[in-house]
Amino acid sequence: MTNNRRISIIFLTTIILGTCIASVTATDPTIGSVTITPNEPAPQSSVNFSVNIVGDGISAVYLHYKECNVQICKVFNNISMTKLSGNTYEKKIKLTWDEATYITYNFEINSNGVWTKTEYVNVSLKPVTNDDGNNTNNNKQPGFEILFFVAAVGVSVIILGRKRSR
Amino acid sequence: MTISAIKKLSVTFLVFLFVFLSIFTGCTEKKGNAGEDFSFTTLDGKMKHLNDFYGRIIVLDCMAVNCQPCMFQMFELKKVSENYSTNNVTILSIDVWVSSGETASMLQDTIDAFKNQVNMTLDWTFGLDDPQGTIQNTYASAGVPTLYIFDKKGNIYYSHVGYEDYSALASQLDQMLSKV
Numbered sequence: 001m002t003n004n005r006r007i008s009i010i011f012l013t014t015i016i017l018g019t020c021i022a023s024v025t026a027t028d029p030t031i032g033s034v035t036i037t038p039n040e041p042a043p044q045s046s047v048n049f050s051v052n053i054v055g056d057g058i059s060a061v062y063l064h065y066k067e068c069n070v071q072i073c074k075v076f077n078n079i080s081m082t083k084l085s086g087n088t089y090e091k092k093i094k095l096t097w098d099e100a101t102y103i104t105y106n107f108e109i110n111s112n113g114v115w116t117k118t119e120y121v122n123v124s125l126k127p128v129t130n131d132d133g134n135n136t137n138n139n140k141q142p143g144f145e146i147l148f149f150v151a152a153v154g155v156s157v158i159i160l161g162r163k164r165s166r
Numbered sequence: 167m168t169i170s171a172i173k174k175l176s177v178t179f180l181v182f183l184f185v186f187l188s189i190f191t192g193c194t195e196k197k198g199n200a201g202e203d204f205s206f207t208t209l210d211g212k213m214k215h216l217n218d219f220y221g222r223i224i225v226l227d228c229m230a231v232n233c234q235p236c237m238f239q240m241f242e243l244k245k246v247s248e249n250y251s252t253n254n255v256t257i258l259s260i261d262v263w264v265s266s267g268e269t270a271s272m273l274q275d276t277i278d279a280f281k282n283q284v285n286m287t288l289d290w291t292f293g294l295d296d297p298q299g300t301i302q303n304t305y306a307s308a309g310v311p312t313l314y315i316f317d318k319k320g321n322i323y324y325s326h327v328g329y330e331d332y333s334a335l336a337s338q339l340d341q342m343l344s345k346v
Contacts, residue, residue: 064266066233071328073233074309078266104232108267117267120232157175 029055029111031118032087042126043067043100049081050090057112061089064108067100074100078108101125199322201314204301206260206293209270209277214293216258217320223255223342224316225335228306230263231272235329239311240280240288245332247290250339254318257290262302262310264295317342 032052041047049063061081066073074097081089095103106120203217216224227243229236243257261273273292280286295301306312308327315324315338324338 066266068234070238071235072309072311073230073235104234106232106267122234161171161175 028116029053029058029109031107031109034121036123040124040126041095041103043098043128044095046092046094047103048090048092049105050084050088051081051107052087053089053107053109054087055109055111058109059113060110062108063091063093063105065093065103065105067095067097067103069099069101073104081107095125098128101127201316201320201322202304203320204304206258206295206301207270208291208293209274211270214291216316219256219258220320221318223250223253223318223339224314224320225255225257225339226305226314226316227257227259228262228301228310228312228314229259230261230266230310231268231276232263233310236311237276239313239329240286242330242332242335243290244286244288246335246339249336253339253343255339258293259288259290260293260295260301262295262299262306264297265299265302268294270294315339315342 030053032054034052035048035050037048037050038045051061053061061083062078063081064078065076067076068074076093079091079093081091084090102122102124104120104122107118109116109118201216203215205213205215208214216226225243225246227236227239229239240259243259246255247257261268273294277288277292280288305314311329313324313326313330313335314322315335317323323342326334
């Protein structure tokens, strides 16, 4: 009986320990500090994302980011992050849109086959200034200056033509 | 310079001007193109098609939850909903960032947040693109929000990339309704 009890206790202890270990390995990955360099990037500049992620069985980390302004957000899909030493994952991206005023990003992590997403975070972009120190947030309507130019040339041709015919 | 030469010059100039106007006024609007049908999943998990709504004027809002301009767009669409729902106008807001990880629960949370935080009921059809981003690739490749107005036969009457205010949308809808 004593031996049976001992065996039962060892068996139960083993099950409890096993369950504890399994539950620890199955926990969601923990997202640590996120470093964005520079912390206020400019449009069309390079930005480095670095994130610490603690967790077992992490097989993939993706960065999702979009470049936005008050009118529109543009889509740039999944970018795989590179694992550096320890728990640090890093990726350098190149912003492409000159009219973006902020970027919004999140991470998607595959841990033991389960995908986990973080909340989206916004990062303001440094306003671009021209040589005069003014913001270059001008209204870029394509080609309307050309219309005025063409109209002016046309009117001039007609007036000159009429004068010559006289 | 003879009068006939002046006439020739004038005609050339007018043709030139017409071509330029045609090119530049077509920057944001497409009229009369047949809209490509697509399927989407509603918040209650049903599969719907764009052509299920043919016979009504459709305002298609390609949007995303994690897109601030898209949230501002909701206020303008609410005005459209309030003022045009009796004119056979249907609004479809489709989340096209499913391929970037957005889900039905995130979309529902957003609708709930509008209700709870600004007391605004978004009382039109919401849906989600497929994970491959089919609608995104077809209708919102330039970004979100992207808005379309389809006529009752499913032709694209108007499109606009980016946030659009109520007055611009109402103006297009009024033009369409006046033709019906």
